[in-house]
Amino acid sequence: MASQVTFIGAGNMASAIIGGMIESGYPRDAITATAPHEDALAPIRERLGIHTSTDNAAAVSEADVVVLAVKPQIMHDVCAGLRDAVQAHKPLILSVAAGLSADTLEAWLGGELAVVRCMPNTPSLVGAGAAGLYANGRVDGDQRRLATELLEAVGLVEWVEEEALLEAVTAVSGSAPAYFFLMFEAMEEAGAKLGLPADTARRLAMQTAFGAARMAMDSDKTPGELKRNVMSPGGTTERAIAHLEDAGLRRIMAEAMDACATRAREMAEELGKR
Numbered sequence: 598m599a600s601q602v603t604f605i606g607a608g609n610m611a612s613a614i615i616g617g618m619i620e621s622g623y624p625r626d627a628i629t630a631t632a633p634h635e636d637a638l639a640p641i642r643e644r645l646g647i648h649t650s651t652d653n654a655a656a657v658s659e660a661d662v663v664v665l666a667v668k669p670q671i672m673h674d675v676c677a678g679l680r681d682a683v684q685a686h687k688p689l690i691l692s693v694a695a696g697l698s699a700d701t702l703e704a705w706l707g708g709e710l711a712v713v714r715c716m717p718n719t720p721s722l723v724g725a726g727a728a729g730l731y732a733n734g735r736v737d738g739d740q741r742r743l744a745t746e747l748l749e750a751v752g753l754v755e756w757v758e759e760e761a762l763l764e765a766v767t768a769v770s771g772s773a774p775a776y777f778f779l780m781f782e783a784m785e786e787a788g789a790k791l792g793l794p795a796d797t798a799r800r801l802a803m804q805t806a807f808g809a810a811r812m813a814m815d816s817d818k819t820p821g822e823l824k825r826n827v828m829s830p831g832g833t834t835e836r837a838i839a840h841l842e843d844a845g846l847r848r849i850m851a852e853a854m855d856a857c858a859t860r861a862r863e864m865a866e867e868l869g870k871r
């Protein structure tokens with residue numbers, strides 16, 4: 598029988614994971630999602646065919662896995678409301694919240710719980726996510742496999758063995774869709790300056806990013822080799838790449854990702870103070 602999974606929160610991340618689970622054949626009647634108001638739940642129940650509830654504690658009473666998918670800022674109060682119910686049967690806790698440590702969540706929920714922390718990203722909404730996962734010492738092999746199964750329903754899963762590495766995951770994939778969206782904006786603007794209709798430039802840039810990612814994923818060659826294959830000696834790409842290198846693109850990326858990881862650490866400190 599499939600494990601009973603209850604999502605606390607039914608927003609972007611929860612809907613994405615639930616949608617992926619259903620597409621990969623997970624039984625709908627083993628999935629429950631909660632939110633404070635019935636108005637928000639009715640469309641989800643109708644669209645996805647899962648159970649819904651406005652009562653968090655009742656919804657976790659028979660869950661094997663409780664997925665915490667509310668905003669980090671309200672997690673303390675949400676955990677306080679779940680505490681007695683999870684302590685009664687100690688389900689696996691799977692949190693997708695940014696910046697809240699496994700120890701913090703375990704303490705807020707009353708202690709001695711198996712906790713998996715996940716840093717997903719928004720392409721999970723189209724089944725092309727990338728997530729980093731970390732398990733505390735109480736998580737057993739079956740629970741790890743189950744967490745992998747749930748997150749693989751919406752994309753790539755990579756486990757890290759040190760919790761602090763989730764800050765690096767945030768910099769490499771959690772926040773990174775926004776880096777690429779910024780690049781699309783910049784390429785659209787630059788293409789328009791060169792005379793293309795903006796929407797044509799946007800479509801060409803996005804398709805090129807999609808094709809480059811797919812090619813790099815399917816190829817035995819490194820990104821460096823694939824890059825050199827595009828660069829004819831003395832040609833156009835060589836000129837553009839030289840400009841990006843001279844302008845310090847690698848340094849800028851390293852600084853931006855360092856700033857991202859630093860902010861993840863700051864948030865963990867700020868949010869954990871309760």
Ligand SMILES: NC(=O)c1ccc[n+]([C@@H]2O[C@H](COP(=O)([O-])OP(=O)(O)OC[C@H]3O[C@@H](n4cnc5c(N)ncnc54)[C@H](OP(=O)(O)O)[C@@H]3O)[C@@H](O)[C@H]2O)c1
Pocket residue numbers: 605606607608609610611631632633634637653666667668669671675693694695716717718719771
């Ligand atoms: N978005 C990202 O890029 C991203 C990436 C990585 C991780 N995350 C993490 O994913 C988590 C969820 O983010 P999201 O983007 O899915 O947020 P979201 O779309 O705002 O979803 C939050 C959900 O929680 C519900 N909720 C609010 N109070 C609740 C309560 N007391 N009990 C149960 N449910 C409650 C909300 O319902 P109402 O709307 O009706 O209030 C909503 O369904 C966050 O912790 C975030 O850090 C997000």
